[in-house]
Amino acid sequence: MRAPTTRDTTTPGVGDWLTSAEAVLGKDATSDSFSTVGQGYSWTQPDFGHPRAVKAHCRTLSKVHSREVCYISQSKFAKLGGVRVNEELPPEKTKIPLPEGTLAVGGGLMVAGISSYAFFKVGQEALGKEDFKPIVALWFATFVLAPGFFLPLEQEMGRALAHRRALGLGGRAIVRRIVPLGIAITGIIVALLAGLSSIATKDFFEGYGLVTAALIIGFISYAPAHLARGICSGQGRFSSYGIIMGADGFVRIVGCVILWQLDITNVGAYAMVVALSPLSGVLIVGLRGGLKTEEGPVAPWSEVTPNLGWLLIGSLMGAGLVNAGPIAVNILANDEQDHQVTAFGNGVLLSRVPLFLFQAVQAALLPRLARLAAQNDLDEFRNGFRRLMKVVIAVGLIGTLGSFAVGPAMLELVYDDVLDRRSLTLLAIGSALYMVALATAQAVIALNGHARVGLGWLTGMAAFVICVWLASDDLYLRVEIGLVASSLVALLIFIVSLQRLLVTGAIINSDSLSDALLDRPFET
DSSP: OOOOOOOOOSSSHHHHHHHEEEEEOOOTSSSSSSEEEEEEEEEEOOOOOGGGGGGOOSSSEEETTEEEEEOOHHHHHHTTTTESOOTTTTOOSSOOOOTHHHHHHHHHHHHHHHHHHHHHHHHHHHOOTTTHHHHHHHHHHHHHHHHHHHHHHHHHHHHHHHHHTTTTOOOOHHHHHHHHHHHHHHHHHHHHHHHHHHHHHHHTTTTTTHHHHHHHHHHHHHHHHHHHHHHHHTTHHHHHHHHHHHHHHHHHHHHHHHHHHTOOOOOHHHHHHHHTTTTHHHHHEEEEEEEEOOOOOOHHHHHSSSSHHHHHHHHHHHHHHHHHHHHHHHHHHOOOHHHHHHHHHHHHHTTTTHHHHHHHHHHHHHHHHHHHHTTHHHHHHHHHHHHHHHHHHHHHHHHHHHHHHHHHHHHHHHHOOOOHHHHHHHHHHHHHHHOOOOOOOOHHHHTOOHHHHHHHHHHHHHHHHHHHHSOOOOOHHHHHHHHHHHHHHHHHHHHHHHHHHTTTTOOOHHHHHHHHHOOOOOOO
């Protein structure tokens, strides 16, 4: 009996990669009907027998709204009688082109990255080194809290919507589940920040109450930004995703330049530019209809929160580590060291240039990683990961050598600031180790190791606190040692975790890969 064939006619994107070899049984598992979605495959063998027989060949089997999704390799699919019904689609080993909107995402990342460096430059020209210190503290505190709490929601939104989109199901129920969760998290953290506002204003923001208010408003603003990014990635609207990221940085630097040219030197005004800029991209994409979703089946909590707890721990600790240096220096510095806090923040930004390049490497490798997930090809996954690590290590080494050779001169040229060669080199080493740790953590998540990653980042944060406490009395050195040690500890945990998962034959899971590809607990 020849089974009916369904085709995924939605916009090309991540969902198409993740379903290149998916077989989906009908709602009634006892029926004779059997169909496939994505990449145009169909069962044609007349004597194949009952659909349940395919389960014996599944590498993974999951249930989605009473449908059973069986992930098998394309070669096994062909041996069992599955044949391609659209020969215009790329063959199994053909290089898959970048999905629609990938260049837009890269453009958004580039605008966001360049605008960050420009904002620090213009802001210090407008306010001076000492008065810019509260903005430095606001910047790094915001990018601990916002990605830390909202990135997991973005990841789960994108993963769940991509899965439904691959199955031809509407995703509005996913949005209705996750948005209230985001509102609840926002309310809890805002209440805590409000309760601590007097302490934060006095001890962290140099007495500027408006900067404390900007931290709260900025946290609120990033909630819809991350949720909107999750919707766009899950729906395959990567151009809109890039707009949300790029508009944030563009509006921030434009607002800063306007204030500077108007000779406004109120610190609170610059803080509010940081706080409100995330909403610009959400408004643009929303008005263009980029956040619309279709009606679909009700979403149980298990569909949207399978790994949310571990993702939350991992993203909060990961975002905390990458931003911990300037925050620690700000807390430990005395009243005469305001300039040193700003200088250290400038040095940290300079050391992040390799992380900026790492994002470009990530975007270029998305198609291949997604295809490996669909095929459950563990050997190729190992090879691909080795190639990725070689690139990441090379970028890290170049960044470290560059900081040692020309770091002090570049810092003086760009920000008219001074940090010694030791500080810039240690910051670059810490950044390189963090980048390698992040790449390794993404591989562990792709193998469904969410808990291992959460514990790894948590242990790294503990190592940072211990080192800052015990390593030295020097303001910079104690923090620099903490940054290097914490990333190294996390990296070692991730390496051991990855080795154990590979030895035990862990299977690449498309849902976990979706989480991994969106796992970026830092803003450039």
